[in-house]
Amino acid sequence: MAGKTLDELAKHVGGSVVGNGSIVIKGVSTLDKAGPDEITFLTNKKYVPQLKTTKAGAVITAEALETETPLLVAADPYYALMQIVVLLHGHRKHKKVGISKRASIAQSAKVGDNCNIHDFATISDNTRIGANCQIYPGAFVGPNVQIGDDCIIYSNAVIYDESVVGDRVIIHANASVGQDGFGFATHEGVHHKIPQIGRSILEDDVEIGACSVIECGTLDDTVIGKGSKIGDAVAIGHGTIVGPYCLLVPQVGVAGSTVLGHHCVLGGQVGVVGHIKIGNMVRIGAQAGVSGNVPDGATIMGSPAIDAGKAKRAYSLIGHLPDMRKRLLKLEKQADQSRAEK
Amino acid sequence: MAGKTLDELAKHVGGSVVGNGSIVIKGVSTLDKAGPDEITFLTNKKYVPQLKTTKAGAVITAEALETETPLLVAADPYYALMQIVVLLHGHRKHKKVGISKRASIAQSAKVGDNCNIHDFATISDNTRIGANCQIYPGAFVGPNVQIGDDCIIYSNAVIYDESVVGDRVIIHANASVGQDGFGFATHEGVHHKIPQIGRSILEDDVEIGACSVIECGTLDDTVIGKGSKIGDAVAIGHGTIVGPYCLLVPQVGVAGSTVLGHHCVLGGQVGVVGHIKIGNMVRIGAQAGVSGNVPDGATIMGSPAIDAGKAKRAYSLIGHLPDMRKRLLKLEKQADQSRAEK
């Protein structure tokens, strides 16, 4: 790898250099492990002491820090890091395989230019796939599905019939999109399956993690909004709408018919009940349980979820309950005595 | 689609019409989106105001309501909805592919009449599959498995050796049935794998969600009882018995050797420890943590789970703990002062 000088990197990200800008950087690594021809980054103050010991050739930071290591100062250092990793390492390269004879492609399916459809992938009837898509081995695309351009469907991911997938969507291994919503009418003790006739729609630039599951809707569509990123092992219920640019961290579960606004961030293992409305830019702490509407801009945590500022203190007091109870009993005893003495 | 008159639909579900029964209904949609040739439903009073604005041709309800929209009044409107969705839209249609030459079918396997075994599906040695089954691309059925009639095994679902699957069972994409239970004997710090010799049994009419995992038993069988419906991303431990007609919502986890009665409903992300007994008709709220036996008919929630009526109030008081503590400290101070004054 030829590498780039620190000056070139700074120019690339619109940042500035403190120190020797002519050193050549060939890769990106951590503060711990970076060597002299690698750049690293520092966005968390907790790691400032490691500046003294790092062997990195340069460090991306938000401001000039006291150190002998050359710095690349950028207004948004994590964004600069992303740009530099893309520049020096790039995204995953996909093999040119064309359309494999060992794939199963329905005659009525249409596949765009420059796609790679691997062995054992299935493209079903009346499905349309745009240009420049990668369909990995074992991926299954059901009938009447629409997939846009530049999508990556990793190995053994499954897309059920009628689903709609935008451009630049990534679906990771063993995810499932558009499977039947969990909908049953219970009558005289027997659960009768309700055909789930809504679709599952992934808008442009969505990414779905491995083993995540996005149900189709019962009557309405399930929608993952533009630019939203869904982690691994996330479950989205039927008819739920995730707004644009949300981040749903691994193992989140959102039940059906709930609506999330834009730019929401849900921490790991968060659970959200069905039929509620979460506003825009809501932040929900890991493992929170949300059972009611949440206004725009709220930050909540805990199960049941409450305002995060309050929750931190409140939930940490659970550990004090035995002590509180003991003191309460003591006060009661004192009060009883006091009354008896009167 | 030809459609049915509202009168015909009412007759089909055993309900009655309020208003014009001769209108023609071609499909089912939501209160929000239904048009004049569609029917919708209203089971949640919260949505009554939408009756004024809906453009639906008709609404299924439990009782006559004040509205100009024709009503289909049914004793169990959600069940009526199901019947009408089945009538007008039907369940997913499965392509007739017969037994694909690109499937992998062991010579010793027996496949019943009228099955569709798709490309890249595997049916292993000594496995028996009944009639009218759909085995989608990439599905794997291991050796010595028994599958009944009218089953649907969706794409890339995996059924391990020796599993037993009843009639009319549906297994969704990327689910795994019968994989090894999590069983190890730890000896001198090393975890030794215990062969898991029990089976995984899915009784008739069971449905297993996408990416759900049903372990086989260690010595005993794991059983999902007749008519039980398991959501997506659910984990069932080795040797656990889920009784008939239970509903386990997505992301539920039940550890090994636990026994659930019939008609239990477990909300999203509920966790149940191993080796306990949950009675019949037990309802467990989302995210609850259950670590002890639960009697028949109980409704519980919270982690740890307690009686739901009590839990709602108790868990909501966690947010009041800082205030309660403050007031407790104040009382203590007052009591101290009071004693000092004596």
Added chain:
Amino acid sequence: MAGKTLDELAKHVGGSVVGNGSIVIKGVSTLDKAGPDEITFLTNKKYVPQLKTTKAGAVITAEALETETPLLVAADPYYALMQIVVLLHGHRKHKKVGISKRASIAQSAKVGDNCNIHDFATISDNTRIGANCQIYPGAFVGPNVQIGDDCIIYSNAVIYDESVVGDRVIIHANASVGQDGFGFATHEGVHHKIPQIGRSILEDDVEIGACSVIECGTLDDTVIGKGSKIGDAVAIGHGTIVGPYCLLVPQVGVAGSTVLGHHCVLGGQVGVVGHIKIGNMVRIGAQAGVSGNVPDGATIMGSPAIDAGKAKRAYSLIGHLPDMRKRLLKLEKQADQSRAEK
């Protein structure tokens, strides 16, 4: 099955017989279901009463108990059980299929002696697989992957490019190893994907459950340490290091860049935040939420997680909060009255 005498079994596990050692044992079953030619075990005192009713030919115990049933007394009865199940039943047998012509194996890939590569399995470019491995139908092994000897990759499991897998590793159905970490740089409201250039490394003797997901690292590697066993539906974040000989029960989630020591045990649905350090031999109760460093040897539970001894009492007091609040209000009222009377 020929079987073994109880004496032979005792000799095999280094235990001793109480009662008739010449009876022949052909299999292992539960206290409940074992018949006269089967052995069972008793490690939990809760089940001692069943000794009177069991029809088992013999019982493995830790000490001599009063019973007419012959006993196999072993210092570590659960370990003895494992040895006997292995002796009498054995681990799963894998079919000899050699390298199927219906597998997809890159020319540049190297496959060791005596491997079974099934139909529809994919071995990608420059990947090396050791000897005696089982690669089940539909399993996908990406480019530049290294896999050691004696591994089992079950059906439809996916291993992304560059991953490293040691010897005797088992990966269950529909698991995903090495998929992109959940890493995005959010800039002006848009989430930009950061190429994840770290690897995912599974050391020797690791087992990964069905539908579990092990992200690759962002810059550093994700590592599952030697002998660690990961249950089903577990999610491990990018750059996280799980030390050797840990047990992570189903549905556990550990966020990125966290380090676990050796011999940790995480109960079902435990959540651990990113960037923290969990010591050695830490035990974490089911559903716990861990958001800070944990010292060696700690046993914690609850969300937020605290010392387990304290947690048991503290969390069970949540149900008493309404009562505590009522009594607090009463005391306040009494104090007010008391002051008013002065």
